[in-house]
Amino acid sequence: MLVLLPPSEGKASSGRGAPLKTESLSLPGLTPAREAVLGELVELCAGDEEKAREVLGLSEGLRGEVAKNAELRSAGARPAGEIYTGVLYDALDLASLDAAAKKRATRSLLVFSGLWGAVRINDRIPSYRCSMGVKLPGIGALGAYWRTPMAAVLPEAAGDGLVLDLRSSAYAAAWKPKGEVAGRTASVRVLHAPTRKVVSHFNKATKGRIVRSLLAAGAAPKGPAELVEALRELGYVVEVEPPKGAGKAWMLDVLVDEIH
Structure with a gap:
């Protein structure tokens, strides 16, 4: 199982560890x-501070x-x-x-990033500020920039198992599973059951709890259907929207009654 996560805007301080070595990060193709x-x-940030703040x-x-x-x-x-908080x-x-x-978390979790593309949770990085929505003067829009390198690297990282996609739309733009990989990808929305509306804060918290539940239980669903079964066994109320044709991702709605 590969779990795709968004980063957090706020981050913990870098601390006093050894400096970054980009060649030591996972997914060396990036x-x-x-x-x-x-x-x-x-x-950019070492130059005109006002320009950097605007960008x-x-x-x-x-x-x-x-x-x-x-x-x-x-x-x-x-x-x-x-580093990632929130x-x-x-x-x-x-x-x-x-x-x-x-x-299991070290093997399964992959955090998307405007700066790093994607990292595993044991990759050592400094605290930074650079969202996927940023448009750098030379490189351009980061969401578009990352698509080519991601397309070359992520299918291998996905292996032959389930891909659980919990990214926000800005980070989903950097890599869209295609073909056979898409067929074993499940995206999750968290809806307030009485209103069927997404509530941002609650959506994030519930996604965090879902990942924690799966890791703690040692669940190893091989595909979207097995994921639905695992989540229901863990006490979640899940509605399924089957893929519309081959090579399409599944959409799962997790329904919750309380917003906290």
Whole structure:
């Protein structure tokens, strides 16, 4: 099972670990693209601060993120699972999983990123600010930029098992499973049962809990149908929209009564 996650906008501090080595990150086929984005981001943020803040879409209160980006090559690095915070990652709570579940998380979780493309939770990265919606002056829109390198690398990473896609739309733009891989991909929406509406905060928290439940239970669904069965056994209410034709992803709606 490969679980595709969005990153978090807010991130923990880099800490005092050894600096980033892009060649040590998972999915080495993405290294040239990572170096290109990293190089342009560092150059942008080391130059005109106002221009960098505009390009990155940062408010006045986040001005300090520009200086942080300028130091990415020398900043300390920590496992990505410790860097990413926020609602989904708080609910997932990787640190409190037992040893076996943590190993499953290391194998299964892939976090998408405007800067790195995608990383595993044990990849050591510095804290940064660069969403997939950013349009860098030289490279252009990152969502479009990542499509080519991702298309070359992600099918192999997906292997021959289930792909559970929990990304937001901005990050889903960077790689869309196709063909045979799409047929064993399941995307999940979390809906407030009485209204059938998506609630953003609650959506993220529930997705974090879903991943945690699967990891803690040692669930290993081989495809979307098995995933539906596993989620129902774990107590989730799931409605299924079967794929409309070959090479199409499944859509699962997880219904919840309380918004918290």
